[in-house]
Amino acid sequence: MQITCKCILAASWPVWGPGLLPADDASYFVTYSHQMEELGSLEISLTRTVGKPDGGNRFLNTLMSSSTASAERYLSGQSTSNESTLFTKCRWENRFRPLLRKHWINPVLYVALSNTNGADKSLKEIVGFDGRDDLLEPNAETALQKKRALETKLILSSDFRGWNVSETSSPRKT
Numbered sequence: 001m002q003i004t005c006k007c008i009l010a011a012s013w014p015v016w017g018p019g020l021l022p023a024d025d026a027s028y029f030v031t032y033s034h035q036m037e038e039l040g041s042l043e044i045s046l047t048r049t050v051g052k053p054d055g056g057n058r059f060l061n062t063l064m065s066s067s068t069a070s071a072e073r074y075l076s077g078q079s080t081s082n083e084s085t086l087f088t089k090c091r092w093e094n095r096f097r098p099l100l101r102k103h104w105i106n107p108v109l110y111v112a113l114s115n116t117n118g119a120d121k122s123l124k125e126i127v128g129f130d131g132r133d134d135l136l137e138p139n140a141e142t143a144l145q146k147k148r149a150l151e152t153k154l155i156l157s158s159d160f161r162g163w164n165v166s167e168t169s170s171p172r173k174t
Contacts, residue, residue, distance in 0.1 A: 032095060032110060033157040033166045037069045049123050053135040057081040061121040063089070070095045074114075078121045083139045088120035095155075102159070110153040110168075118145030 037043075044066045052058040061078040076089035091114040098107060119142040121135060134142070157166040 032108065032155050032168070033106075033164050035157075035164070036095065036097065037067070039069050041069060043067045047122070049121060051121070051135065056136040057083060059121050059135070061088075061123070063122040070097075076116075076120055076122045078119060078139075080121075080139055084143075086117075086119055086139060086143055088143075089114070089116045089122065091116070104158060106157045108155040108157065110151075110155055112149070112151040114147070114149045114151075116147040118142035118147070 044064070047063045049061040057080050059078055059080040061076065063074060063076045065072060065074045072093040074089060074091040077085065077087045079085035091112065093110070093112040096109040098109065118134070119139045154169050155166060157164060
């Protein structure tokens with residue numbers, strides 16, 4: 001009987017367990033480490049989002065990103081039926097390693113600069129995305145909403161017995 005109860009509790013944990021845990025406002029998706037791509041490498045990706053919100057016009061958003069050893073660039077634009085086609089986002093990210101050789105703690109400086117307008121429909125939260133209602137607003141209005149951000153972080157990273165431990169602090173975001 002004891003084993004059966006433990007199995008039932010373990011199997012039902014995904015349903016009731018998260019409701020018992022305290023929630024944090026900040027959500028973490030990516031934490032960089034001191035490890036970087038090889039010099040001379042280049043990666044280009046193209047992400048397209050197609051949608052038609054209830055009561056709104058069909059849209060196509062294209063997000064292009066390119067990355068090298070330490071820098072990433074994002075460009076985005078969108079076209080909405082019966083409205084317009086426009087450029088919506090430019091973002092640049094770079095990481096700098098002041099110490100080239102590995103140490104017990106490896107610092108990395110991260111800097112990101114983004115210039116986005118409210119017509120962006122890439123649905124990737126970089127500067128901010130409010131929700132479905134944003135997709136209903138006309139391009140003529142949302143293109144006037146400018147969002148600019150400068151973000152800096154200090155990343156401290158260590159390799160320990162096959163594991164990487166990284167800590168990110170965000171001293172300034174404007």
